[in-house]
Amino acid sequence: MKLEVKESDDIKILVFEGNLDTNTSPDAEATINELIDGGSQKLLIHFGNLNFISSAGLRVLLATAKKLKGTGGNLQICSLNPTVQEVFDISGFGSILKVTSTEEEALSAF
Amino acid sequence: MSDRSQEKPVVLAVDDTPENLDVVKGILTPEYTVRAATSGAMALKIIEKQRPDIVLLDIMMPEMDGYEVCRRIKADEATRDIPVIFLTAMDQTTDEAKGFDLGAADYITKPVNPPILEARVRTHLALKFAMDDLHSAYAVIKKQKDRMQEELNVGRDIQMSMVPVEFPPFPNRDEFDLHAVLDPAREVGGDFYDYFFVKEDEICLVVGDVSGKGVPAALFMAVTKTMLKTSAMDDPSPASIFTRVNDELSADNPASMFVTMFLALVNVRTGEFRYCNAGHNPPYLLHSDRALTCLNERHGPIVGAMPGIVYKEGKGQLAEDDMLYIFTDGVTEAMDTEGNLYSESRLEKFLRGREGSTSRAMAEASLKEIEDYALGAEQADDITILVFRFNRALGGTAGQVLELSVKADLSEIQRVNAAIESFCEDRGLPAGISQKLGIILDELLNNTISYGFTDDGEHEIQVHIEFADNRVIVKVSDDGIPFNPFDQVAPDTTLSIEERGIGGLGVLLIREMTDRQTYQRLSNKNIVTFTVKTEN
Secondary structure: OEEEEEEEOOEEEEEEEEEEOOOOHHHHHHHHHHHHHOOOOEEEEEEEEEEEEOHHHHHHHHHHHHHHHHOOOEEEEEOOOHHHHHHHHHHOHHHHOOEEOOHHHHHHOO | OOOOOOOOOEEEEEOOOHHHHHHHHHHHOOOOEEEEEOOHHHHHHHHHHOOOOEEEEEOOOOOOOHHHHHHHHHHOOOOOOOOEEEEEEOOOOOOHHHHHHOOOOEEEEEOOOHHHHHHHHHHHHHHHHHHHHHHHHHHHHHHHHHHHHHHHHHHHHHHHHOOOOOOOOOOOOOOEEEEEEEEOOOOOOOEEEEEEEEEOOEEEEEEEEEOOOHHHHHHHHHHHHHHHHHHHHOOOOHHHHHHHHHHHHHHOOOOOOOEEEEEEEEEOOOOEEEEEEEOOOOOEEEOOOOOEEEOOOOOEOOEOOOOOOOOOOEEEEOOOOOEEEEEOHHHHOOEOOOOOEOHHHHHHHHHHHOOOOOHHHHHHHHHHHHHHHOOOOOOOOOEEEEEEEEOOOOOOOHHHEEEEEEEOOOOHHHHHHHHHHHHHHHOOOOHHHHHHHHHHHHHHHHHHHHHOOOOOOOOEEEEEEEEEOOEEEEEEEEOOOOOOHHHOOOOOOOOOOOOOOOOOHHHHHHHHHOEEEEEEEEOOEEEEEEEEEOOO
16 A cells, blocks of 8 residues: 655645555554654545555544544545445444545645 | 942942831842931932942932932932932832933832842942943043153154254355245154255255154154264265264164155255165256156165165256255155045146245245145145255356465455455456455454464465355355354444444444355354345
8 A cells, every 4th residue: 555645734645545454554554643743733634546444444543533633633534435435434434533525625624 | 439359339228118128238238238228318418428339229208209319319420320220119100211311220129039139239230340440441541641642742842843944044145045844743743854054065955754753753853863963064975974874873772763864965056966865755856947857766775773784875966946855755645535645746747837936935835735635634744845946056167256265364465355356357346346345354354363363373264255146255264263253242333533442343344345244153164254246
């Protein structure tokens, strides 16, 4: 899996490509934690090129959301494909995390 | 009740003229004990206190006449059986018919002729005692009969509880369609059937008929079923299974019970089957084009009678939509009210007609036709019908199946996912399918690899993916500790971020994203099977 980090003002945009699953979640989590520990409070997770996410990936998202909430930060997620959307629906994550369809909507939510 | 062997029989003489009583006493003593009463009322009192064995009754008495006394004696169930002999005077017009109607046993005219009195008393006493013996004997017999019936009922209940009755028995398996019916007779019994998987893709079908009835037959059936199942689990040959079971059953069989049986091992992927018939009525193979084959080889005698028999077996091949119709002789030997048998020819006609497309429809229609045929006649024997329809061969062409052997290492999941992706791409399946499969396999394999093995040995997980018709069927099996992923508690998805935990999410995703997920523990392996529809 590839994880590219872009910047837009003080928002860190994490563009995922591939699958966020058992094997790739640890590295993704490490990268995210680095950013947060480095002071980033505004994260946009971009799933436009994400193929699928499993519960291992959901774990990372939840941990990230908890962390940022605790420090008054903001986590946005955008551009879910239908399968990923289905996972969010089943798990209830669609209601507890902030999800938008497009990058623009997400950016304007910060 | 007097003990006749010890005491003399008791005669009650009733007459309002004391001289007559003296005469009777004189004649009958000392052979009998004679009690005397001078009135009907007195007589009834005496009878209440000590039952006499016979009553000699004068008819003409003031206040209560002999007829009335007789009536009362016969009206009371406790005294009804005491013989009553009327004593009538020669010069009286006696209504003999009335006396007999009231239940009197005999009439003697006065003055009493001693030999005649003795003879009549002796005769009627003998009759009464014989009647008493009959009643006691009958009571004993009835008790025995009730006990036997109870035992038969218990035996019947045990037998009926031994056959599997949940249908469809294997809802996650669509390679075949299986249904069985057992209509028990009231008295005779002994039919049983069973089916179980011996390997992932091999199912064992058994139909049998145990001799005898009641609890002994039920126990014999239980032992037979258990032995069959145990043998079949690690023996791929029906002949060998029967040979072993026969040796064991006949070794310790003091009641000389036996069983006729038919057993088939069917490979549900290819439709190949092997079978053994031990003295059982031969089953039918009904082809999809309604051609009928009778599997009529006999491979050995009834099971359980004699040890040392070596059974043979036969082989067959089921094609798409073929049906096996296995049954007991209660079917062909069902009789109508005139005693005509349902017979093989009617059965064959029915089968060729192929009324039902599903096994259930077929079995039920067959049973109904037999019951209609036999309507009004008592059902003499159990009727058992097992229908097994082979739907289609799976994995016939190599290209439809993906088999992977996965080491117990998390990094292997990548390899599995890549294989799934190209498998789906090759078949032109939409991206959503391979994504779903990727997620599900990630969850399952993560679980198994992380928690399934408690030793340091090498373990492998088998993943079998098959594309058929409108769905993908996936089977994941491992030899780890018994673990059913679907037993886990579902998480509460309404909790907020702070409250939310991560447990149980994997299983929730698996459940919601698949149709028909099942877990089996078979031959020391965990087997999880599920399907994902490719069209809506």
